[in-house]
Amino acid sequence: MRKIKNLTPxxxxxxxxEAILSLQPSGVVARCEEHEEPIGDLGGAPLTRxxxxxxxxxxxxxxxxxxxxxxxxxxxxxxxxxxxxPGKPVRNVKGDxxxxxxxxxxxxxx
Numbered sequence: 001m002r003k004i005k006n007l008t009p010x011x012x013x014x015x016x017x018e019a020i021l022s023l024q025p026s027g028v029v030a031r032c033e034e035h036e037e038p039i040g041d042l043g044g045a046p047l048t049r050x051x052x053x054x055x056x057x058x059x060x061x062x063x064x065x066x067x068x069x070x071x072x073x074x075x076x077x078x079x080x081x082x083x084x085x086p087g088k089p090v091r092n093v094k095g096d097x098x099x100x101x102x103x104x105x106x107x108x109x110x
Contacts, residue, residue, distance in 0.1 A: 004103075006068045007058070008086075013099030015090045020099065023068060030058040030069045032076055052076065066103075074106050 006012050006023040007030040014021040033053035040047045055073055061082045069077075074085045087102035 003065045004068065005065060007073075008068055008070060012068055012086050012103075013090075014086075014103060015099040015101065028057050028059070030067070030073050031056060032070075032072050068103065078106055 004023055005026045005028075007026055007028055009025055009029050011025065012023040014023070032055050034050050035053070036048035036050055038046060039049050052072065055076050058069070058073065058077070059067070061080065065082060067083050069083050069085060071085050074083050077083060084103040084105055086100040087104040088100060089097045090099040090101060092098050
């Protein structure tokens with residue numbers, strides 16, 4: 001069985017017909033560095049472009065360990081086969097997200 005580490009700042013709850021799997025944050029948050037570049041204004045509000053930089057706080061691959069990361073980190077590391085992100089959200093009657101249906105890998109497995 002593989003070990004799953006949550007490298008997001010939030011609890012990830014996978015909700016299925018049979019159970020709810022709760023994955024607490026590990027305390028390490030993998031993220032992409034970013035900065036904003038001014039590109040003009042929009043109706044008087046400054047308009048900027050977000051420029052993504054390096055991925056930080058992402059541990060090296062470890063056999064038998066799957067890491068839950070953000071969508072941006074997953075996209076920034078297409079070569080990594082140990083990364084997943086929360087899948088389609090599950091909402092309560094008020095529309096609040098209470099979990100996800102699955103964990104997802106990056107597509108385009110060509």
